Amino acid sequence: MYSKGDNTPEVVFGKKNDDFRDIKKLLTDDSRMIKTQVNYMKSNSQFVVSHFILECCKRLEAKCITTATACALFHKFFSKADIKSYDPYLIGAASIYLAGKVEDDQLRLRDVINIVHATLQRSNTTLLLGDEYWNIRDAIVQAELFLLRMVEFRVRILHPHKYLLHYLTSVRDWMDERDWMAFPVPKAAWSILQDLYHDPFVISCDPSITALGVLQLALEIYGVQLPLLNGIEADRPWFRSLNQKASKERVWDVMSRCMGVYAKEREALEPISVHIQQQQEEEHHVLTD
Structure with missing residues (x-):
């Protein structure tokens, strides 16, 4: 999966492609849920x-x-x-x-x-x-x-959030302070994780792997390379230092599901959504006619 072809991490995650730009735009638009009504x-x-x-x-x-x-x-x-x-x-x-x-x-x-x-x-x-x-x-x-x-009264759920907080602390120690302040990696990772709860995948995946995949995607979106550490394409990527269970395949799977959520958002929500400003303008037009 990672040795040949256009699906290698070097091709998919080694550059800011259109998908990354779209996700970055969504993540920086804090009011997107407020500006549209489904x-x-x-x-x-x-x-x-x-x-x-x-x-x-x-x-x-x-x-x-x-x-x-x-x-x-x-x-x-x-x-x-x-x-x-x-x-x-x-x-x-x-x-x-x-x-x-x-x-x-x-x-x-x-x-x-x-x-x-x-x-x-x-x-x-x-x-x-x-x-x-x-x-x-x-x-x-x-x-x-x-x-x-x-749910058989099993309501206590182990979420990826605590793992993500732990991993963010480690990544902050590894990164240059100026880079850490320049790129909103923690905010992006947290938003991606919350959005991933659109997908039932989140309850079946190991929460520690989910957190790593979310963090890797946030780093890729902003083009951040951890200094002196290997990227996802290496034989021993950086996240293996934090979690021995992590593999390129499993982290890539989480990243793919995250990106799939944003693609699904456009597909499933846009046809049944209306921009509030547009709706207000149409209502005003009807009242003034």
């Missing part, structure tokens, strides 16, 4: 519902580890169930609420209900305490119990 009612795919969970957690100001747990619980559920047989948005809402309990994050059920409802309906109004509110509340509580049974 019409979730148009899709029930696992990728789109995962994006829904990420957006709701952001609006709830949940901890990043809570967000990761919510997505992981959602993926674990649908690793055992057919997504066509259940309401994925209800399971997503239950996953958020349960993740708040698991990670000791204070997510009130009423806040979860209001954010989930507002995100699905694209409404800025708070849901009144009426029949609709109580029906949604009962549905989420029942879905939470069902979710617990489906």
